[in-house]
Amino acid sequence: MKKLIILFISLSLNAQNKVGNFKVYNNKIIWQRIYKKSLNINSQSITLRALGFSSKQSNLWIKSIRGAKLKVEKKPNQTRLSVIDIYSIPKYYFTFGWFFGIEQNVAPRYIEEKYLFKRKLREKFINKDAKIIDEVIQNEINYIISFNESEW
Numbered sequence: 730m731k732k733l734i735i736l737f738i739s740l741s742l743n744a745q746n747k748v749g750n751f752k753v754y755n756n757k758i759i760w761q762r763i764y765k766k767s768l769n770i771n772s773q774s775i776t777l778r779a780l781g782f783s784s785k786q787s788n789l790w791i792k793s794i795r796g797a798k799l800k801v802e803k804k805p806n807q808t809r810l811s812v813i814d815i816y817s818i819p820k821y822y823f824t825f826g827w828f829f830g831i832e833q834n835v836a837p838r839y840i841e842e843k844y845l846f847k848r849k850l851r852e853k854f855i856n857k858d859a860k861i862i863d864e865v866i867q868n869e870i871n872y873i874i875s876f877n878e879s880e881w
Contacts, residue, residue, distance in 0.1 A: 745850050748859045750866075756848055758840045760797075760812040760866050768808040769877045770870075772801045777815070779865050787861055790843050793817040794865060799873075812866050815840040 746753040750760050777794045779787055797815040801808060816837040840862075844854035 745855055746848075748850060748855045749863050751850070751854075751859050751863070753845065753848060753850060756841070756845070757813065758815065758845055758850070760815070760863065762810050764808045764810070765806065766808065767803060767806055768801075768810075768874055770799075770801055770808070770810070770873060773799050773873075775799045775812070775869050775873070777865050777869055779861070782861060788858070789819060790817045790838065791858060791861055791865075793819045794862070795837070797866070799870070810870060812870075815862070815866075817843075 750762050751758055752761065753759075774796060775798070776796050779791050779794050782791065795816060795818045797812045800811040800813060802811070803809075816839045818837050844851045844858065850859075
């Protein structure tokens with residue numbers, strides 16, 4: 730009985746709810762970052778693309794990542810960006826020969842379905858995938874910021 734209690738306590742201590750810019754809030758995985766300046770950016774839906782990652786670096790969920798919602802909150806000389814509802818849309822191909830195939834899109838699969846287990850982040854997310862998804866999100870945010878700041 731004592732071994733069971735010790736095991737339960739050690740598992741509880743090892744479970745994480747935060748890694749890098751990701752945290753679990755209200756049973757959802759959100760990406761959040763505070764910038765120490767006022768950014769010219771508004772809340773919006775964003776497109777996410779995992780470009781330039783090899784098959785060894787990423788998995789099917791990351792390769793199929795498609796989008797999220799960007800929430801922007803501002804204070805004087807501060808901007809907090811929160812990315813919520815991160816989702817992936819895997820594609821399946823049914824091939825009837827080398828020349829003909831039908832593509833069928835399935836429903837979005839949200840990040841919580843892949844990486845959240847009993848309100849805790851999965852080990853694979855903590856050790857590897859959080860870094861890749863963080864890079865995908867940061868690339869899109871940097872693109873939006875640079876696009877909004879460029880003059881035409």
